[in-house]
Amino acid sequence: MVVSMAGFTANDAITKTMTGAMNAGQVMLVRGFFATALIALLAWHQGALRKPSHVLDRTLAVRTFCEVAATVSFLFALAHLPLANVSAVLQALPLAVTMGAALVFGETVGWRRWLAIAAGFAGVTIIVRPGFEGFSAYSLLALLCVVFCAVRDLATRKIPTDIPTLLVSTMTASAVALSGALLVVPLGGWTPMTGGEVGALACAAMLLLVGYQFIILAMRSGDISFIAPFRYTALLWAILLGYLVFGDVPDKAMIAGAAIVVGSGLYALYRERIVGRTRPAAESTAPAMAPEGM
Incomplete structure (x- = not known):
């Protein structure tokens, strides 16, 4: 799980670097092309593409739309x-999924977990700091990304079990790449790329695949209630890479808010283990924690 989080976060760092050289649509298109090729090849090898009619499933369409919307919000x-601020806000995703499962699916959530959810979003408020000098309107896009990811995760649970996971991932990656192609011109047009930039985005796509493979190994070989908390190491990787690559030093408000969010998430996982449940918060420890297309 720790290696998986490192892979996903390194992908984020590369992507952030590339957004300074080209628009978000171009990043989505180029990286999505490589990601689609890699995942589709794996899906073909595993026989997941034998029934293309599965792509017409309505729930899968909802999931794909939310994934594209989450990716756009995330990239902006x-x-x-x-990097650490965005990662900290995304750590509220398991709490958002827990709340959504209670409100949409009627799943039982005790008062302790409701308090954990409230505390977690209070922590997000500290990170975002609405009304203060440190507030950035782009923080709202990070929050919007959490909303889309939560809806995506809830929709994922309703996808028919006969639809292979690799087919879902292939459709997601290709939809993100296509959406990027449609956004290139509205966002300012195509920027000529160097070989190094193409290679960096190809590397980012490969890191996504590494993240997927290691998280699948973790989920299949270990106790999910024990493994789930290690998803929060993504925040540690984000702080480290943010400092080494971009020179970002988290301020006190960000650290305090992140600590509250992570503590709330860990407590919610603990309560789920106490009552003998691993859903829904632990379920969002799957590869789709943050936008797959990113």
């Missing part, structure tokens, strides 16, 4: 905010 937030 990532381009204008420190």
Whole structure:
């Protein structure tokens, strides 16, 4: 799980670097092309593409739309905010999924977990700091990304079990790449790329695949209630890479807010283990924690 989080976060760092050289649509298109090629090849090898009619499933369409919307929100937030800040806000995703499962699916959530959810979003408020000098409107895009990711995760649970996971991932990656192609011109047009920039985006796509593979290994070989808390190491990787690559030093408000969010998430996972449940918060420890297309 720790290696997986490192892979996903390194992908974020590369992507943030590239958003300074080209628009978000171009990043989505080029990186999405490589990601689609890699995942589609793996899906073909595993026989997941034998029934293309599965792509017509309505729930899968909802999931794909939310994934594209989450990716766009994430990239714009990532381009204008420190890597650690965006990562800290995204750590509220399991709490958002827990709340959504209670409100949409009627799942039982005790008062302790409701308090954890409230505390977690209070922590997000500290990170975002609405009304203060440190507030950035792009923080709202990070929050919007959490909303889309939560809806995506809830929709994922309703996808028919006969639809292979790799087919879902292939459709997601290709939809993100296509959406990027449609956004290139509205966002300012195509920027000529160097070989190094193409290679960097190809590397980012490969890191996504590494993240997927290691998280699948973790989920299949270990106790999910024990493994789930290690998803929060993504925040540690984000702080480290943010400092080494971009020179970002988290301020006290960001650290305090992130500590509250992580503490709330860990407590919610603990309560789920106490009552003998691993859903829904632990379920968002799957590869789709943050936008897959990113």
